Amino acid sequence: MKKIVVDHLKYKYPLGEELALQDISFQIEEGEFIGIIGKNSSGKSTLCQALVGLVPHFYKGAYGGKVIVDGLEVKTHTIAEISLKVGMVFQNPFTQVTGSKMTVYEEIAFGLENIGLPREEMRRRIHEVLKLMKIEHVKDRSPFDLSGGQMQRMAIASIIAMKPDVLVLDEPTSQLDPAGSEEVFQAIQDLSGQGITVIMAEHKMEKVAQYCNRVLLLHEGKLVDFAAPEKIFSRNDLETYGVAAPVYTRVCKALGMKKQGCDSYPVTLKDAELALRGSLG
Amino acid sequence: MKSISLFVERESFVHGIDPITKLYYILFAIIIPIILPSFTISAICLGTSIILLIFAKVMRKTLPVYSFVFFVLITVVIIQGLFKPGNETVLLQLGPVAMYKEGLQFALTIVFRVTNIVSAFMILVLTTKPSDLVEALVRKGMSPRIGYVIVSVFQIIPEMMTTMSTIMDAQRSRGMETEGKLLVRIKAFIPLLGPVVLGSLINTKERAMALEVRGFNSRNPKTYLNEEKTYPNSRFIQAVMLVLTVCAVAWRMFL
The missing domain is CATH 1.10.287 (Helix Hairpins)
Known part of the structure; x- marks a missing residue:
């Protein structure tokens, strides 16, 4: 089933000179894990926000084309309606703290109170996401007293607790150390395994290559390519789009080692190892 | 974390009274001296508030507020004492400057009223968590x-x-x-x-x-993580204040 259909989407910010998104079309199946890559200001965040309705409802501006998420047309529904189906985590964890709650536990409950969940269900879900995001030990702290990484985990937990069908993450691991990022990616992959569709804008290419089913490459508001990670990272023109392939791919490219039995370079450590061992032995 | 709220966490029966009742108390403390403008009544109201503040163990926190208020009120006392129209009885003579009894009495009523209102507000502010107050109000329909x-x-x-x-x-x-x-x-x-x-x-x-x-503008009816706190005495306290107010009105009208 097609979970997300984007059809000739064009968008210009109210004060922008040029289109931030230029004629973008793609489709995403239910349960896919999609990575959005591209250099800074290539339209990644704008595209993410178009999926939850912040574009165009929050910013206004000129909008063309269609975005349909789980059968809802974004343009004709309010953000509150869309937010029941699509959850979004933003880049900056500090501004995602509501500021009206005294503890992390209550902070996560904020969204659940708004959508009107019964108390028992709220407690169950909060307990679950605290465990999933590994922040149980800080549940009684003030949300502003957390470290950047903990705050980012809390921001993700707050959205996951709302159990959206589609999870949109805009650089969700910017404040996390490598081990922390790995944990968060693992957790998100678990969710993806449970059938949640995940769309993530991210700069850490190794992670994108490892976890995503398909990768969407954006450049100056245009969709360049939307394909499997191997295919995207094997492109020869990647650098012209300001993107560097994962380090494994670059090594294999330099050595001319293609993945066995196909025409693309390996993108993960495992595949690179296989390819290199294969050629040696 | 720094906090700009004046709330003081203490164990006392004043902390246990629900925020709405405290709001009613402010109204009560303002309205009674207006209905019964006598000096004694103002003093009784002020006394009640101060006793409540002492029971709440927050008296020390009130001192900076009181000293600021008194600083303002001192000017009222001086100006009224010296210049109020209708000043006749000289109480104190310092060279060319004379303090008058009528002016001082008038100033004193103002002082009592202001401190009375300030004290009533401090009971609310010092003994209620802001979030509890707001949650109580939102539950009431705010x-x-x-x-x-x-x-x-x-x-x-x-x-x-x-x-x-x-x-x-x-x-x-x-x-x-x-x-x-x-x-x-x-x-x-x-x-x-x-x-x-x-x-x-x-x-x-x-x-x-x-x-x-996170659904802030959602139309679904909101639910609450925390159970509504129940305050056993609030009905009773509110009823007593209402009866007292009615009595005060009656007294004013018929006596």
């Missing part, structure tokens, strides 16, 4: 948006102050003078405004988006 604005101010203002000191440190590290004479301090303040104001505007935009995607 818009959750207004509630959010009130509660978030208590956390976001201290956050802004932290940001401001970070920016100031950054500017200082690049060689700007921020300490010393008043003029230097004022000069240091100006370049601070740009980043702080713009930064808060951007933060506000991002926070608004984050609230939106």
Whole structure:
């Protein structure tokens, strides 16, 4: 089933000179894990926000084309309606703290109170996401007293607790150390395994290559390519789009080692190892 | 974390009274001296508030507030004592300056009324968590948006102050003078405004988006994580205050 259909989407910010998104079309199946890559200001965040309705409802501006998420047309529904189906985590964890709650536990409950969940269900879900995001030990702290990484985990937990069908993450691991990022990616992959569709804008290419089913490459508001990670990272023109392939791919490219039995370079450590061992032995 | 709320966490029966009743008490403390403008009644009201503050063990926190209020009131006493029209009986003569009895009496009623109102407000402010008050009001039907604005101010203002000191440190590290004479301090303040104001505007935009995607404008009826606190005595206290107010009106009209 097609979970997300984007059809000739064009968008210009109210004060922008040029289109931030230029004629973008793609489709995403239910349960896919999609990575959005591209250099800074290539339209990644704008595209993410178009999926939850912040574009165009929050910013206004000129909008063309269609975005349909789980059968809802974004343009004709309010953000509150869309937010029941699509959850979004933003880049900056500090501004995602509501500021009206005294503890992390209550902070996560904020969204659940708004959508009107019964108390028992709220407690169950909060307990679950605290465990999933590994922040149980800080549940009684003030949300502003957390470290950047903990705050980012809390921001993700707050959205996951709302159990959206589609999870949109805009650089969700910017404040996390490598081990922390790995944990968060693992957790998100678990969710993806449970059938949640995940769309993530991210700069850490190794992670994108490892976890995503398909990768969407954006450049100056245009969709360049939307394909499997191997295919995207094997492109020869990647650098012209300001993107560097994962380090494994670059090594294999330099050595001319293609993945066995196909025409693309390996993108993960495992595949690179296989390819290199294969050629040696 | 720094807090700009004056709430003091203590164990006392005043802390255990529900916020709505405390709001009624403020109204009560304002209205009674208006209905019965006698000196004794004002004194009794003030006395009640002070006794409540003592029981709440927050008397020490009230002192700065009281001293500020008295500083203002002293001017009222002096001006009324010296210049009130209708001053006749000289109470005190210091050279050419004379204090009059009528003026002082009038000033004293004002002093009592003001301290009375201030004390009633302090019972609310010092013994109630802001979030409890707002939650009680939202449950009573106040818009959750207004509630959010009130509660978030208590956390976001201290956050802004932290940001401001970070920016100031950054500017200082690049060689700007921020300490010393008043003029230097004022000069240091100006370049601070740009980043702080713009930064808060951007933060506000991002926070608004984050609230939106968490269903802040959802039309579903809101639920609450915390169970509604029950306050056994609030009905009784509210009833007593109502009866007293009715009695006061009756007294004023018929006696």
